Amino acid sequence: GDSVTQMEGPVTLSEEAFLTINCTYTATGYPSLFWYVQYPGEGLQLLLKATKADDKGSNKGFEATYRKETTSFHLEKGSVQVSDSAVYFCALSRAGAQKLVFGQGTRLTINP
Amino acid sequence: GAGVSQSPRYKVAKRGQDVALRCDPISGHVSLFWYQQALGQGPEFLTYFQNEAQLDKSGLPSDRFFAERPEGSVSTLKIQRTQQEDSAVYLCASSSSWGVDTQYFGPGTRLTVL
Numbered sequence: 001g002d003s004v005t006q007m008e009g010p011v012t013l014s015e016e017a018f019l020t021i022n023c024t025y026t027a028t029g030y031p032s033l034f035w036y037v038q039y040p041g042e043g044l045q046l047l048l049k050a051t052k053a054d055d056k057g058s059n060k061g062f063e064a065t066y067r068k069e070t071t072s073f074h075l076e077k078g079s080v081q082v083s084d085s086a087v088y089f090c091a092l093s094r095a096g097a098q099k100l101v102f103g104q105g106t107r108l109t110i111n112p
Numbered sequence: 113g114a115g116v117s118q119s120p121r122y123k124v125a126k127r128g129q130d131v132a133l134r135c136d137p138i139s140g141h142v143s144l145f146w147y148q149q150a151l152g153q154g155p156e157f158l159t160y161f162q163n164e165a166q167l168d169k170s171g172l173p174s175d176r177f178f179a180e181r182p183e184g185s186v187s188t189l190k191i192q193r194t195q196q197e198d199s200a201v202y203l204c205a206s207s208s209s210w211g212v213d214t215q216y217f218g219p220g221t222r223l224t225v226l
Binding site for chain 2: 004036042043044045046049089091097098099100101102103104105
């Protein structure tokens with residue numbers, strides 16, 4: 001069945017550091033890929049998405065590129081801020097299946 | 113109030129009790145989803161509605177779990193004879209169309225079964 005594997009956390013970085021959170025997937029066909037973020041005390045929010053191979057999703061300085069050849073969708077940010085501290089979830093959805101399949105989440109803490 | 117709302121936000125139940133969790137989706141959203149999120153894990157799919165039709169209930173863990181959306185808007189997730197393993201955050205999400213589309217999540221209901 002479909003599955004998503006994320007880099008295990010927790011991840012702790014200093015402000016202005018470069019961030020990568022790895023995500024790989026297994027799915028039949030060509031799924032859409034998503035990154036969701038959960039800030040402390042808040043609900044899940046969509047951060048970015050990509051719907052086909054080689055698409056790049058971007059938002060709030062975060063980027064992720066849909067790599068079909070490596071079945072990956074790694075999240076990157078060039079300079080993190082304290083306000084980026086949150087739990088990040090990689091997810092996929094297949095056309096016709098509708099539901100989201102999530103990874104286990106990566107907790108990110110940014111220290112000033 | 114444009115977002116997805118859920119009630120109650122917190123629910124404590126004694127083992128064996130029945131509970132009902134409510135979801136109000138974004139107005140006009142066709143699709144509605146329920147997910148279960150155990151502590152420290154990612155959300156797991158439970159069931160999916162398109163308007164009032166329940167099109168996928170493959171994720172419901174047992175016949176103690178039942179969901180409905182009778183008028184194609186508000187949805188209720190009911191858990192009968194709750195067990196300790198049912199303790200989790202229950203998330204509701206809605207989306208505006210039939211295709212693969214952005215799902216907007218509510219704040220969740222944290223269920224604790226004693």
